[in-house]
Amino acid sequence: SVTEIRSGFTAIKANIQARDPVRTLSILSYPHSLHKVQSSGRCCIAHNLFNFYVDKVFKHCKTEDSYINRKISSIANSFLSMKRKLGQCHEENKCMCGQESTEKFKQILANYEGLNVTSAAIKSLGELDILLDWMEKSR
Amino acid sequence: SGELSCSLPNPRNVHFESVNMKNVLRWSAPEGTGGEVLYKVKYLVYGVGKWIRKPECRNINRTWCDLSSETSDYEEQYYASVKAFLNGMCSDWIETTRFNPLTDTKIDPPMVSVSSTERSISITLTAPEKWRSPEGESVSLLQVYPGLQYNVSVLNKKTKKRWFFSVSNNTLIVPRLEPGTAYCVSAEIYVTTPLLHSGFSKEYCIATLKDK
Numbered sequence: 001s002v003t004e005i006r007s008g009f010t011a012i013k014a015n016i017q018a019r020d021p022v023r024t025l026s027i028l029s030y031p032h033s034l035h036k037v038q039s040s041g042r043c044c045i046a047h048n049l050f051n052f053y054v055d056k057v058f059k060h061c062k063t064e065d066s067y068i069n070r071k072i073s074s075i076a077n078s079f080l081s082m083k084r085k086l087g088q089c090h091e092e093n094k095c096m097c098g099q100e101s102t103e104k105f106k107q108i109l110a111n112y113e114g115l116n117v118t119s120a121a122i123k124s125l126g127e128l129d130i131l132l133d134w135m136e137k138s139r
Numbered sequence: 140s141g142e143l144s145c146s147l148p149n150p151r152n153v154h155f156e157s158v159n160m161k162n163v164l165r166w167s168a169p170e171g172t173g174g175e176v177l178y179k180v181k182y183l184v185y186g187v188g189k190w191i192r193k194p195e196c197r198n199i200n201r202t203w204c205d206l207s208s209e210t211s212d213y214e215e216q217y218y219a220s221v222k223a224f225l226n227g228m229c230s231d232w233i234e235t236t237r238f239n240p241l242t243d244t245k246i247d248p249p250m251v252s253v254s255s256t257e258r259s260i261s262i263t264l265t266a267p268e269k270w271r272s273p274e275g276e277s278v279s280l281l282q283v284y285p286g287l288q289y290n291v292s293v294l295n296k297k298t299k300k301r302w303f304f305s306v307s308n309n310t311l312i313v314p315r316l317e318p319g320t321a322y323c324v325s326a327e328i329y330v331t332t333p334l335l336h337s338g339f340s341k342e343y344c345i346a347t348l349k350d351k
């Protein structure tokens with residue numbers, strides 16, 4: 001659940017964010033905050049972002065710290081189960097992707113591809129609270 | 140050439156101290172120095188391209204700087220940084236960790252008001268306001284944290300029996316109490332995600348009316 005992801009992230013937030021030296025770039029918030037996405041596009045963005053984290057981010061987040069790695073894999077497992085739930089909404093056509101949300105997700109991918117894969121993955125992981133704050137606010 | 144040499148020890152423990160989203164940058168003087176050191180402050184919205192100087196905190200000798208209005212958008216995250224100057228020397232810029240006002244603020248306990256009848260107590264709870272600038276609009280933390288709840292404790296002063304209640308709305312009536320008895324109430328705010336606790340308020344005591 002979101003609460004499990006939140007507590008797992010809180011435990012590693014300082015460590016992961018300290019590994020990201022780039023202050024002036026954001027994967028999720030550039031150029032516009034997730035909060036600017038219209039409500040109609042939220043399910044689509046959430047669905048795409050869960051796939052993004054599972055397929056692209058977690059696998060590139062290995063660290064030398066076994067405690068951190070364990071926390072990352074438990075967050076990844078929570079993401080997998082939430083990804084399945086959102087997948088069902090997508091299959092039942094309750095998760096339409098309009099132009100705005102499609103553009104927003106394209107921008108997120110472009111921000112990600114603009115960095116080398118390890119830096120991009122660590123930065124994305126360090127921005128998990130941006131995703132969680134947005135999801136909780138949109139509930 | 141008047142060029143500063145940055146060999147001054149660095150400011151220490153540079154961090155945001157935040158209560159109800161009043162966000163104050165604080166730090167300690169460099170090792171071995173005191174009140175004679177001057178400081179400069181800058182801040183940055185995470186993911187946005189430039190650091191911004193805070194003019195009101197330029198060449199100050201205090202060790203704090205109120206950045207509440209610069210960090211009032213709690214949908215953004217921030218960094219701040221401090222540099223020290225003394226006798227023609229300077230330190231490095233020393234940064235905070237990434238500051239998320241939504242998760243990194245402390246919340247004050249709610250205001251509690253109580254009234255009583257012969258056999259019940261009525262409790263009204265008010266969540267604190269988010270910090271705002273003088274001309275800013277009043278925003279309750281209830282609007283910031285939709286999942287905000289109250290934990291309420293009611294103590295019978297005579298029997299020392301205590302009840303706990305968890306409520307989402309801001310009023311609570313405790314029925315079936317003893318007439319002419321003193322009860323003390325305290326309350327805390329509790330947010331599930333992100334996980335935040337205010338800690339309990341002080342106790343507000345009231346006596347139920349005597350039986351007619």
